[in-house]
Amino acid sequence: PPTSGGIVAVSLVLISGSPALGTALALLKGPWILMLVLLHVGGLALWFGLSGRDWRDLLTGGGIRSRTVLFAAGALGGVAFGGLHTWMGPTGTGPLWKPEITASTVLHALVFALTVGVVYNAVPEEITLRRTLFLPIHERFGATAAVLMTTASFTALHLPTWLTSDTSLKGYAWQILHKVLFGLLAGWSVVRLRSVFFALGLHVSGNALGLFIGQLQSENLPDFEISWLNAAILLTGAAVAASLILLLGRRGKQPSALSP
Numbered sequence: 001p002p003t004s005g006g007i008v009a010v011s012l013v014l015i016s017g018s019p020a021l022g023t024a025l026a027l028l029k030g031p032w033i034l035m036l037v038l039l040h041v042g043g044l045a046l047w048f049g050l051s052g053r054d055w056r057d058l059l060t061g062g063g064i065r066s067r068t069v070l071f072a073a074g075a076l077g078g079v080a081f082g083g084l085h086t087w088m089g090p091t092g093t094g095p096l097w098k099p100e101i102t103a104s105t106v107l108h109a110l111v112f113a114l115t116v117g118v119v120y121n122a123v124p125e126e127i128t129l130r131r132t133l134f135l136p137i138h139e140r141f142g143a144t145a146a147v148l149m150t151t152a153s154f155t156a157l158h159l160p161t162w163l164t165s166d167t168s169l170k171g172y173a174w175q176i177l178h179k180v181l182f183g184l185l186a187g188w189s190v191v192r193l194r195s196v197f198f199a200l201g202l203h204v205s206g207n208a209l210g211l212f213i214g215q216l217q218s219e220n221l222p223d224f225e226i227s228w229l230n231a232a233i234l235l236t237g238a239a240v241a242a243s244l245i246l247l248l249g250r251r252g253k254q255p256s257a258l259s260p
Contacts, residue, residue, distance in 0.1 A: 004050075006050060007046060007050045007051055007136045008047050008136050008137065008140045008141075010042070011046065011133045011136045011137055011153075012137070014038065014039055014042045014043060014046070014133060014233050015039075015129075015133050015137070015149055015150065015153040016039045016153065017038070018035045018036070018042070018153070018157065019035060019148075019153055019156030019157045019160075020156075021034065021035045021038060021160060022034070022035030022036075022157065022160040023156070023159050023160055023161070023163070025160065026159070026160035026163040026164055027163065032160040032164070035157070035160065036124075036157075038052045039128055039129075039157070040124045040128050041175065041210065043128035043131075043132035043133055044128075044131035044132065046132055046136075047131075047132040050117070050143060051136070058127065058131065059127075059131075059196065059197075062192045063195025063197060064193055064194055064195075064248070064249065065193065065195070065248055067195065068121075069248075070193060070195050070197035070198040070201065070203035070248065071197045071198070071200060071204075072201060073198060073200035073201065073244050074189070074197065074199060074201025074202040074203075074204075074205065074241075074244075075201040075202070075204065075205035075246055076201075076205070076244065077185075077198070077201070077202045077205070077237075077240060077241035077244045077245075078201060078202045078203065078205025078206035078207075078208075078209065078241075079205055079206075079209060080236070080237040080240035080249060081145075081181075081182065081185070081202065081205065081206055081234075081237035081238055081241045082202070082203075082205060082206015082207060082208075082209050082210045082237070083205070083209035083210060083213065084209040084233055084236065084237045085178075085210075085224075085230065085233045085234055085237065086213045086214050087213055088230075088233055089217060089221060090221050090222050090223060090224045090225065091222070091229075092229035092230045092232075092233055093229075094192070095213065095217055096217055096218045096221060097216060097217055098216060098217065098218055098219070098220065099218075100218055105210050105215075105216065106216070108215065109211075109212050109215035109216050110212060112211060112212075112215055113207070113208045113209075113210075113211040113212035113215065114208060116211060116214060117204075117208045117210065117211040117212075118204050118207060118208050121203075121207055122200070122203040122204045122206075122207045123200070123203075124205065124207075125154070125203065126186070126196060126199050126200045126203050127196070129150045129153060129154055129186075130150060130186055130187065130190050130196045130199050130200075131196050132208030133150065133153075134150050134187070134190060137149055137150070138191070139141060143191040146187065146190075146191070146192075147183075147184060147187030147191065148187075148189055150183060150186075150187050151179075151180060151183030151184050151187055153185075154179060154182070154183040155176060155179040155180055155183060155188075158175065158179055162175055167223065168225060170225035170226045170227075171223050171224060171225050171226075173225070173226035174225050174226040174230060175224070176223050176226075177226065177231060177234060178234055181234060181235075181238045182203075182206070184204075184254065185199075185201035185202065185238060185241050185242060185245070186198075186202060186203065187199075188242075188245060189202070189245045192246075192248075192249040193245065193248055193249055194244055196244065198244075198248065202241060205223075229230065
């Protein structure tokens with residue numbers, strides 16, 4: 001059945017109100033993390049409450065490829081998009097490792113990457129932005145609106161982190177370019193591949209690699225900032241991910257299976 005106006009309204013409130021709340025709290029030096037509680041809990045409440053869907057529907061969607069293939073391809077794209085720029089470092093000239101890397105250092109980096117990068121960030125963000133909130137907006141306003149709205153929300157959700165990290169103007173520019181490119185790729189993959197699993201693999205792989213490599217690099221590195229070289233590295237990774245989406249999407253037209 002078509003999505004009701006109430007469900008769409010709640011989706012729009014969550015997708016715009018959560019980053020707005022987080023930004024306001026960050027500026028006031030308050031607990032801006034509450035925006036994530038509002039976003040993720042609200043998204044699940046919308047899915048199971050107003051929409052009346054169940055757990056089996058949450059990660060299904062009848063994609064044009066198997067979930068395993070889509071996740072693996074997305075993870076490969078994440079190596080190029082998420083791992084490449086971290087490997088090249090903030091200067092874009094290559095990694096600068098810590099003076100001494102021990103087994104304990106590697107283990108700590110791995111645990112940090114999996115807990116913060118995957119469990120805390122990648123998985124809930126993809127389920128919420130590219131599934132529970134993406135679906136009603138896609139059904140009511142179309143694919144382009146869903147991709148653009150979720151991309152804008154995804155980018156804005158990171159603003160409180162930047163505001164509390166003394167990010168420079170060039171740092172803001174780099175972060176915005178990175179998040180916008182990722183949001184467009186992830187949203188487009190959901191539309192073209194009719195599944196959230198490519199986006200999930202892209203996010204999981206990119207976050208895990210980025211944080212793991214970042215933890216092993218020198219603590220005296222400058223912050224990532226926009227430059228022609230860094231922009232070129234990001235665009236190269238985005239082109240690889242986009243090529244994978246195009247390749248996986250080459251199949252005869254089928255009825256949309258975004259809805260469970």
